[in-house]
Amino acid sequence: GAGVSQTPSNKVTEKGKYVELRCDPISGHTALYWYRQSLGQGPEFLIYFQGTGAADDSGLPNDRFFAVRPEGSVSTLKIQRTERGDSAVYLCASSLGTGKTDTQYFGPGTRLTVL
Amino acid sequence: AQKITQTQPGMFVQEKEAVTLDCTYDTSDQSYGLFWYKQPSSGEMIFLIYQGSYDEQNATEGRYSLNFQKARKSANLVISASQLGDSAMYFCAMRGPNTGGFKTIFGAGTRLFVKA
Numbered sequence: 001g002a003g004v005s006q007t008p009s010n011k012v013t014e015k016g017k018y019v020e021l022r023c024d025p026i027s028g029h030t031a032l033y034w035y036r037q038s039l040g041q042g043p044e045f046l047i048y049f050q051g052t053g054a055a056d057d058s059g060l061p062n063d064r065f066f067a068v069r070p071e072g073s074v075s076t077l078k079i080q081r082t083e084r085g086d087s088a089v090y091l092c093a094s095s096l097g098t099g100k101t102d103t104q105y106f107g108p109g110t111r112l113t114v115l
Numbered sequence: 116a117q118k119i120t121q122t123q124p125g126m127f128v129q130e131k132e133a134v135t136l137d138c139t140y141d142t143s144d145q146s147y148g149l150f151w152y153k154q155p156s157s158g159e160m161i162f163l164i165y166q167g168s169y170d171e172q173n174a175t176e177g178r179y180s181l182n183f184q185k186a187r188k189s190a191n192l193v194i195s196a197s198q199l200g201d202s203a204m205y206f207c208a209m210r211g212p213n214t215g216g217f218k219t220i221f222g223a224g225t226r227l228f229v230k231a
Contacts (some may be wrong), residue, residue, distance in 0.1 A: 029215060042119075042206050042221030043160070056218055089158060097217075104219065106152075106160035 002026065004107035006092050007095045013082055019113040021077040021110045025094030032075050033104060043091055048074060050097055082114045106107055117142050119207050119222035127228045128197045135182070136192040136225045138207030144168075147211030149190040150219070151181065154204040166190055168211075194227075202229045 004019040005024045035043035045059040047067045069075040089111050118141040128134035151163040166174045166181045174181045182191040207222045
């Protein structure tokens with residue numbers, strides 16, 4: 001498809017488990033972003049990749065959260081020892097990576113529920 | 116600190132009328148970008164319009180226009196001729212050097228209800 005895709009669309013897990021969320025960006029987009037959106041709030045920045053490297057990971061809440069983008073395309077957000085407070089929609093976006101006018105295109109999100 | 120404020124949690128508008136969604140921002144940057152996104156109930160964020168801080172003219176995209184008042188630090192979204200499909204959450208967002216360049220911060224959003 002032409003847009004950003006995210007899998008799974010829904011993930012239910014138990015407290016303490018490990019989860020991986022996948023993002024497949026638009027082909028040719030060098031920049032990739034992860035956001036977390038809690039109910040009734042705007043998206044909250046987590047991490048930004050330019051190519052394979054994490055250019056800004058200042059939004060990751062703690063060391064249970066980690067993201068990779070090994071080949072500069074698909075990215076995986078990994079959450080260890082999940083907590084109930086991690087429940088949210090995780091949004092991925094990609095962009096051309098050309099500058100501040102760069103438009104981000106978002107995927108449909110993964111709804112994570114931690115029981 | 117960089118901040119986006121959207122003071123209208125919910126707005127109602129009659130179909131075919133215009134509506135203004137408010138957004139104010141706080142930044143010490145001179146160069147920054149302002150964005151509006153629409154989020155329907157499906158959850159996907161849809162880019163609507165962009166305004167650069169040095170752009171002298173207000174941005175327009177079809178039925179969307181951005182009322183940019185730099186001195187007041189406001190970037191209100193105007194939707195003309197509202198349609199039922201415009202019912203959604205609307206987010207104002209900002210990016211600039213002090214947000215880290217590519218990092219974007221979002222407001223809390225305004226839910227728009229279009230009445231038939």
